[in-house]
Amino acid sequence: MKLGRDEFQAWLDEVSPGTGSVRLAAVADLPRLRVKQQLARGNVAPATIAAISRGLDLDPLTQLARFEAFSDLVPSSPAVGEMPGFISSPGLFRASAERLENQPVTETQLGPESYDLAALYWFNLANDGALRARIADELGVNQPTLWKMLRTRLREDVALAVCEHAGWPGVSALVISEVLTGKEAGWVEECRATWANSVPVGQLLSCTEQRLQQVGKQERDRESFDRHLG
Template identity: 30%
Template sequence: MAVTARAFQLWRMRIAPHDSVSDVCRIADVKRSTLAQQLVRGKVSVPTIISIARGYGVSVVDALSEFNGFEDLPAGLTEPTDAELLSQVSHIDILRLLVARSEAQESGSESPLDLAPFPHRASVRAWIEAIDPGDLRQQLAGSTGVARQNLSAQLTAGRLAPWIAVQAGRIAGVSLASGLVVTGLITPEEGGWPEDGRARALRAVPDLDLVLLARDRLDVLGRQLRRTELDDGRDRAIWENLG
């Protein structure tokens, strides 16, 4: 779901009444040809809206709320749950903390926890699993009209359309901006995620639960690697058959 060109032009005139489209593109660091193509097609992408909002110093959450499908975004902006925060910690950082805790038991002091930036490779799928009340994919398919196989394809590719990500938050009862954060469309700060939230949530996980969390993440990683190997094998077979 993109923004209609008419809705975009009305919004643009409100935030930059004296600027031309070229001015807007320059200030927002958006290619003029990109925006022109979107306007010709009658649909302006959400990333374009976000770039322009940032260029003009407008809250991206407030900017998106001007458009159909995102009206309740500001009212639905809350802090992420601990489960969401943990979903955005990579398996490498989880393993690093396990090692650090083992070393701390021997040395008596624990080293500072410096987490890698996110989104990580499995951010989107991990977030969906963290907020899933049990039938999230089914409810998403029913409420958005997107087939479950298409949803699965997006998750496998590590992406999720913005309006679907927001709808997932509505269904799960979490912050409506979280899906935009984990897909990398907006920054954690823009989405209301606390700077030290992930580290705090991770440190609160007991050793046993941390081991189980690491096991689950490695299991997902293993499945992804097997899928990649199978895809590579099929590609090689096709090229060999082509001679």
């Protein structure tokens, strides 16, 4: 998902007038070529806006919300139904073990909020069987492209469509797309641990079981591929 050059330039003229691409790259700690290419093509990535905002000591979410595509976004912690998607597989397994031992779960035990295949697990929590077709119809994203996004990085407009479909906070789309951190999105401190400690144990185990099945399938597929190569 890209933001238009005119909209970006109007924003930049207000927050940092007269700043050229070289200075922007330095402020945002981004490669010069990437910034120059985005400006030349008139397609600026939301992550670039967020990076520039950080470099200027501005709140990234507040600045992104000034763009039409993100104007409805407000700070929010994840919805209950999407919370497991922001917890790594080992973290989810540890949380279940701790709860079964009647021990409190800490935030650090849950692992990073961004991890490999987070987008896939998050998407699966929202998928009621109709989500893939909706994304294809509304955004023109075919199955192979979506498959790749879910295993690398989910495009912001696709993530926003997922949030709309599931009734989740729109700002979660920017966290799962790695544009914002949870803190920048307005997450309540240690909200993941609060969820892990308060959700009924049976529900936590159900979430963990689903994740374990997904991880198990991925590992079996990988091992089968490795054996085939061997």
